[in-house]
Amino acid sequence: DIQMTQSPSSLSASVGDRVTITCQASQDISNYLNWYQQKPGKAPKLLIYDASNLETGVPSRFSGSGSGTDFTFTISSLQPEDIATYYCQQYDNLPYSFGQGTKLEIK
Amino acid sequence: EVQLVESGGGLVQPGGSLRLSCAASGFTFSSYSMNWVRQAPGKGLEWVSYISSSSSTIYYADSVKGRFTISRDNAKNSLYLQMNSLRAEDTAVYYCARLERGGFDYWGQGTLVTVSS
Numbered sequence: 582d583i584q585m586t587q588s589p590s591s592l593s594a595s596v597g598d599r600v601t602i603t604c605q606a607s608q609d610i611s612n613y614l615n616w617y618q619q620k621p622g623k624a625p626k627l628l629i630y631d632a633s634n635l636e637t638g639v640p641s642r643f644s645g646s647g648s649g650t651d652f653t654f655t656i657s658s659l660q661p662e663d664i665a666t667y668y669c670q671q672y673d674n675l676p677y678s679f680g681q682g683t684k685l686e687i688k
Numbered sequence: 689e690v691q692l693v694e695s696g697g698g699l700v701q702p703g704g705s706l707r708l709s710c711a712a713s714g715f716t717f718s719s720y721s722m723n724w725v726r727q728a729p730g731k732g733l734e735w736v737s738y739i740s741s742s743s744s745t746i747y748y749a750d751s752v753k754g755r756f757t758i759s760r761d762n763a764k765n766s767l768y769l770q771m772n773s774l775r776a777e778d779t780a781v782y783y784c785a786r787l788e789r790g791g792f793d794y795w796g797q798g799t800l801v802t803v804s805s
Contacts, residue, residue: 615791617733624783624795625733631789668733672790675747677723677735 583607583671587680593688600656602683604647604669612648613673619682620665629654661687690714690794692784697799704774704803710767710784710796718742718762721787724769726780727798734780737769738787752778774803 584607594600604614616629627636629645632652642657656663664687669680696708710722724736737758738747746758757770767784781800785792 613790617792619733624798625792626795627791627793630791630793636791636793670733670791675738676749677738679733679735682732 582676583610583674583678585669585671585678585680587667587669587683589683590681591684591686593686594659595688596659596661598659600659600663600685602654602667602669604652604654604680606650606652606671606673609649610671610673613671614645614647614652615670615672616643616645616654617668617670618663618665619668625668659685659687690786692786692794692796694782694784694796694799697782697801699802699804700774701805702775702803705770705772706774706801708769708771708782708784708799708801710769712765712767712784712786715786715794717760717765722760722767723785723787723792724758724767725783725785725792725795726778726801727783728777728780731780736782739767771801774801776803779803 586605612632614632617625619625628639633645644655646653666682666684668682691713693711700706721740723738726736739758755773759768779802781798783798784796786794
């Protein structure tokens with residue numbers, strides 16, 4: 582099974598800051614990597630698919646990059662509504678697996 | 689508008705059974721693979737099961753294999769999860785999710801399953 586390791590597990594940043602989250606796969610997954618946002622009490626929302634493609638309707642301040650085993654998720658200018666937990670997810674092989682999540686808070 | 693609405697959650701004793709349902713609308717249900725994903729209280733996301741559009745291919749996480757059964761009825765636009773031999777560690781919010789390009793692009797609101805005596 583493929584293990585996904587996200588870092589950091591939590592992050593505190595100010596409005597307007599650039600925020601970066603990393604996700605490392607335990608083996609090469611090409612670009613089969615998605616990123617989700619989950620707000621408290623809500624279902625996750627797909628933000629980025631295939632490592633770098635923005636889902637329709639998602640603000641352009643969100644971006645993703647990487648391939649192979651190392652991936653990065655970036656918010657270029659943090660907004661108050663971005664407070665949430667973010668997860669990466671691989672779909673190169675079943676079982677699909679998620680990172681443990683990064684909880685983002687406003688400083 | 690795509691909608692996924694789960695139902696069937698509740699409180700069940702260890703060893704008991706429960707059947708979850710997910711009613712789909714707003715898209716051609718029979719054209720999409722579907723999944724169940726769960727989230728234990730205060731924890732991360734865990735993929736549970738996959739079923740292809742025609743039900744020809746099914747997969748389970750090791751943690752539920754042999755106890756859970758996924759199924760679908762394309763005529764009723766519905767997805768199901770039969771959960772048997774439930775354990776305390778199965779306590780979670782269960783989401784149904786549509787699979788598109790390897791990503792879960794639509795999710796239901798979730799239904800809480802609590803396994804406790």
